[in-house]
Amino acid sequence: MEFRQLEALKLIIDTGSFSAAAKQMGVTQPSVSSQISALEREFGCRLLTRQPGRAIPTETGRALYRYAEEILALRDKAIATYGSHREMSGTITIAASSIPYQFVLPVLTAQFSLQYPDARFHLAGGDSTSAAALVLAEKADLGMVGTxxxxxxxxCEPIMEDELMVLAPAQPPYTQWQQQPVPVEDILAAPFVAREEGSGTWAEVEHYLTHQGYEGGALRVVTRMDNPDAIIKAVEQGLGITMLSSLAASEYMRGGRVLALPLAGGPVKRKLYLIRRKDKTLSAITEAFARFAARRTNRA
Structure with a gap:
């Protein structure tokens, strides 16, 4: 039994619905559902009766609700009494793939440090595969990945949504592509600047091509790079086109330095995930950051 499971139960009963509880917790509705399912497995019975648009506590659910109120009140009292001391300081180690490492975590860590000035961070950058490996090996407390x-x-908790965009040099013939969604055949015919294999971005590019009836090998890859900024600068100089995160491209798009092109078949969206080991108890400061990150990113 975990605090966040009791928080989910209490808020569902208070608000009457999973969606309202998820909104107050700053997480997704599937995340709240998984917390309740875990509680029900632990107690071996139903705690809530699901009905269209609302949730009603069972007799056991009402009994556990009263205990949850007491437990959470004691937790809050302990945090208020001791949270500003040793327990709310220390180093948080986070492994992240390149997009959250460069464009999400710098903002989150700065904002968190305003509330917890004794927090220290160690951020390890890589791709989604290597970030998950560090968390599994307990060399990182948390991970933030795109796959x-x-x-x-x-x-794995989905905490925000990202969109892959087709980026091209702001020069002919690519300026003509702005008139209509770019067919996948035009993307395959153009020189392509790709992310490294193992990155979440490259996995999503391959996933998109598969849905269009092609494979990643069909692209005319002229070079691979593991740094999003380097890729966009190569595109800006005319080396080729790419598919990259809107988080990475926003600054270049605002300045008109590259073209963000509509993609045939609609937008390609993906989720960014906050990951942790299921069997690892996090320090108070790390747990606080995990809750903070989920609230802030879901609000964005």
Whole structure:
């Protein structure tokens, strides 16, 4: 039994619905549902009766609600009494793939430090595969990745959505592509600047091509780079086109330095995940950051 599971139960009963509880917690509705399912497995019975648009507590659910109120009140009292001391300081180690490492975590860590000035961070950059490996090896407390890791040992919470965009040099012939969504055949015919294999971005590019009836090998890859800024600068100089995160491209798009082109078949969206080991108890400061990150990113 965990605090966040009791928080989910209490808020569902208070608000009457999973969606309202998820909104107050700053997480997704599936995340709240998984917390309740875990509680129900632990107690071996239903705690809530699901009905269209609302949730009603069972007799056991009402009894546990009263205990949850007491437990959470005691937790809050302990944090208020001791949270500003040793327990709310220390180093938080986070492994991240390149997009959250460069464009999400710098903002989150700065904002968190305003509330917890004794927090220290160690950030390890890489791709989604290597970030998940560091969390599994307990060399990082948390991870932030763009691809859902396959390991059953990890708890993976979707915390924000990102969109892949086709980026091209702001010069002919690519300026003509702005008139209509770019067919996949035009993307395959153009020189392509790709992310490294193992990155979440490259996995999503391959996923998109598969849905269009092609493979990643069909692209005319002229070079691979593991740094999003380097890729966009190469595109800006005319080396080729790319598909990259809107988080990475926003600054270049605002300045008109590259073209953001509509993609045939609609937008390609993906989720960014906050990951942790299921069996690892996090320090108070790390747990506080995990809750903070989920609230801030889901609000964005």
């Amino acid at each position: 859902l890791p396959p390991s059953p040992k990890l708890l």
